[in-house]
Amino acid sequence: MNINVSRRGFLMGSAAGTAALLVGVNANGVLAAGSVAAATDLNPFVKIDADGTVTVIIKHFEMGQGTTTGLTTLVAEELDADWSTVQTAFAPADNERYSNLFFHAQGTGGSTSIANSFMQYREAGAAARDLLVRAAAQSWDVDASSIAVDNGILTSGGNSGHFGEFIAIAATLEAVEKPTVKTPDQFKLIGSDKLHRKDNSGKTNGTAMFAMDVNLPGMIYAAIMRSPKFGGTVVSFDDSAAKDVGGFIAAQVLPNKAGVVAFGKNTWAAFQSRDALSVQWDFSQAETRSTDTMIADHKALLDAPQFDANHEVPLASLEPVLARAAKTIDAEFTFPFLAHAPLESENCVIEPTKNGVRVHDGCQFPTFTRPMVAAALELDPSQVEIRTLYAGGSFGRRANATSDYNTEAAMAFAVSGRKVPVKLIWSREDDIRGGYYRPMSAHRAKIGLDADGKITGWDHRIAIKSIVKGTPFAGMVQGDIDPTSVEGVSESLYNVPNFGVGLSDFQTPVPINWWRSVGHTHTGFVMETLMDMLATETDQDPIEMRLAMLDPAGANQARMIEAIKQVREISGWKKGDKRGFASHFSFNTCVAVVADVTVEDTSVHVNKLFMAVECGVAVNPDVIRAQMEGGAGYALSAIFRNEITLTDGEVDQSNFPDYELLRNHEMPAIEVAIVQSNNAPTGVGEPGVPPTAPAVANAIFAKTGKRITDLPMTKAGFDFV
Known part of the structure; x- marks a missing residue:
């Protein structure tokens, strides 16, 4: 209850x-x-x-x-x-x-x-x-x-x-x-x-209450026509056709001119009325580039990074080191925008109270929602009450700094007259086409090796839009560096000499936000792919090489060593196996993964994943296993199929047929081992995502000799079956 x-x-x-x-x-x-x-x-x-x-x-x-x-x-x-x-x-x-x-x-x-x-x-x-x-x-x-x-x-x-x-x-x-x-x-x-x-x-x-279940007396429903290009604003609108929709109540421009809200007597009426609106937009400040151009612009930023993320090893100091290298490993990676796609799309209800308003929501960040709603309604935050309910997923979507859908609901409530409860509902298409996204990013790395195959220097460059700069989370910025842009690279557990990290902030009106595992979602893939490339180049066993690069005297390195040894044991790993391995440290948790795949022509099937996690005291082992399994499934959807692409600034995808999630029958068998520990507990909701993707990619390389550096894998010609 x-x-x-x-x-x-x-x-x-x-x-x-x-x-x-x-x-x-x-x-x-x-x-x-x-x-x-x-x-x-x-x-x-x-x-x-x-x-x-x-x-x-x-x-x-x-x-x-x-x-x-x-x-x-x-x-x-x-x-x-x-x-x-x-x-x-x-x-x-x-x-x-x-x-x-x-x-x-x-x-x-x-x-x-x-x-x-x-x-x-x-x-x-x-x-x-x-x-x-x-x-x-x-x-x-x-x-x-x-x-x-x-x-x-x-x-x-x-x-x-x-x-x-x-x-x-x-x-x-x-x-x-x-x-x-x-x-x-x-x-x-x-x-x-x-x-x-x-x-x-x-x-x-069915007794659990989600925000989508809230139904208050006298409640009206709201749906918003948003700009098809990010950053567009309303010039004018015509609701003549909407007036012919049964259940239509009214339509109004939102106070911030970011959209037009249509009110209906039920969800269907609100959606149909919204879709019948004719809106004229101002795109002068909007994103108008297409995906290929944006990828090229990311790569151009890699040529001359704006910031050194590792001040102890400036990138400029690596030029002579890499010039003297007996051999180099060079690689470039690109990652697309990704939608969060929680099964319960964004929605909330705002109702009037004697002293202000009450928000019914699966509220992830009340600290932001209260002042944002208050500002939209010209109230004091103390006048905003939040009734928190269950949320049907988030993966970071609900935790954006603008509390976007709550603020929209507040604006809709304001223009409705503030007398009756208003329920704002986003459709799946609304969220895929106009929500927040995992930022697009590009990486370029050059690793220098001496004649014995030892690393002499590592030049790593990242181009990505900052998640926190210009937001209430800006206090996280360290110097000029958004840590969410470089995490997973800058604090890698591996002992790497002369490790330089460069960062450039990409600029776009496309709204971006943390996506399950945040920066680690791309940095983990890059680091563990590069480690596999290093093992191949130097003819080392991927697991033994990583163990040799971890210092057992370091607390987190020792934890990672235990996770790697445990997954090696449960998977029966042997040198020369055509399998994939990856490990990654994120959210203070160590996860190691072995992937078994079958590849037939261009079709890939993931047969089984072995996962070991060191997360301190295992408070609820069943929940931990579920989070590892769920994180793995989330990662597989992303690496094989998912991408948000733009044509002239407009999102091409709209719903699950073209932004397809993993199906039950496609989910591999997963065996999860929890490393016994009396350390304080660490995170488990996100750490299963980062190592899963490179473990599978490394397994595909072991089977085919084809290295995957651009996601999703469809770009490399692979289909997931």
Whole structure:
């Protein structure tokens, strides 16, 4: 069950206002507890009701990646709660109280949910347990050390009671500032393969609420005609034909002139009315280039990079080093724009409230959505309430800095008159043709080798549009370098001498955003393809060569070594196998992949993937395996088929027939090994993507001798079957 309410509504949700114990962090950042009535300065992570029900407050939204299960596991483990009865509730929008500790903002992304919340939620659970034990000891007049807790029941001698029986006393006690948490040998839930996901039942029986499911009294529907070229603006429009559509209500230009919104009595009426509009556009500031021209422009930027991403080894210093090399490996790579294509297209509902508005959304970044919606409606952010619901995927799409679809909905609500709820829905075509994209990019590398095949220098150049420059995320920029443009290259775990990295920022009005694994989606492919080329050129086993280039004294290198050794073991890898291998470090996680493929003429089938992941403590092994499998499938769709191309600035693709996702019958068998570790947990939502693609490409090379450097692989003449 999922509860979605405002903070005030949540705090006041219990009868009589005192019939629940809340445990969380107070305004001073210290663990605290209290009743609902006394919890004005408390951001609760745990709520325990009088009937013993435990509710875990989830500060990271759920888009299928398993946060509701993972965060609940942490609390339930330390609390010794009954897993089958623990419930979850999404936290209200409150940047100060429910901030992502890594972002210093309320938001979900970067595979950070479990990593940043690991101790926070465990300590909240441990503090709650300690309070209940002390309350029971006081109630029973026994020593607290005599009390055992199991499945939500406290016992001591002949005394027994569930959590709810002690919340009144517990609410009067002071929480310990640093509670004792369990050691790994005491875990019962963390690391268990037997836990059912907390969102399984609702998503199976249809009771789980997504934003697409919201239907409010008096609600009208909105669809937007956007510029066919990115950066175009409305000059004028004619809605004569739209007035003939049954259910048409009205059409209005958005305040920012980026489109015309059509209102209808239902989704179909809104879409049909929108499609019947005739709009005149101003394309003077729009993107008008075609894909081939944009690729050429990227490559031209590689000739003279704007910035040195590795200041210790400027590119200019590599010229004499590479000139003296006995041999060089030269390669150039290109990557297309990619759509995120989540199965639930963008949508949200905005309704009027007494004090402002309420947004119903699978909201990934409340920190941005609240002020963006507020600005569009000339409200204070405190007047914008967000009701977070499940999201049917995102892969980065919902986490854009402009909160585009939320802002559009706010503008549509504004021009509608602000009196009734407005539901904005993007069609699949809207998202493929006019959404945000993984940026197009190009790489060029020259690797110098001495007579013994040892690396003497590495010149690596990247051209790509910056994701964060000019956005609220600009604080991530280091000097002139957007780290998302060079990650995966600049912090490679391999010991490479004289490693220079150059970067150029491509400019285009095409909106770009993080796509599952962000920069690693292209840098991982390039680095691991180059490593395979190096192994081939020097006649080394691809796995042994990589192991030799990793320093076991380095913490992350040692972790990667363990992942590589584990995948070598489970795959039965032998030198000379016509298989593909790749490994990559991203989001503080190490993943190694062995790929087995069959190639017949130009048809490729991926038979099996072996994956090993070192992600610290495995909180939910089943979720980890699912994320590795899902990441691999996402990567296969992208490398074999997917690309967003433009003709005169307009996107050619429109829906799944021409932006085709992987089908169930095409998914290979996948065996995932999780490296046993007591390190703090790291990310798993994205790290499975980067090494999958080069492992498959390297397997194709092993089979055919054909090296793939331009994606998708259809450019090399290969089809996926």
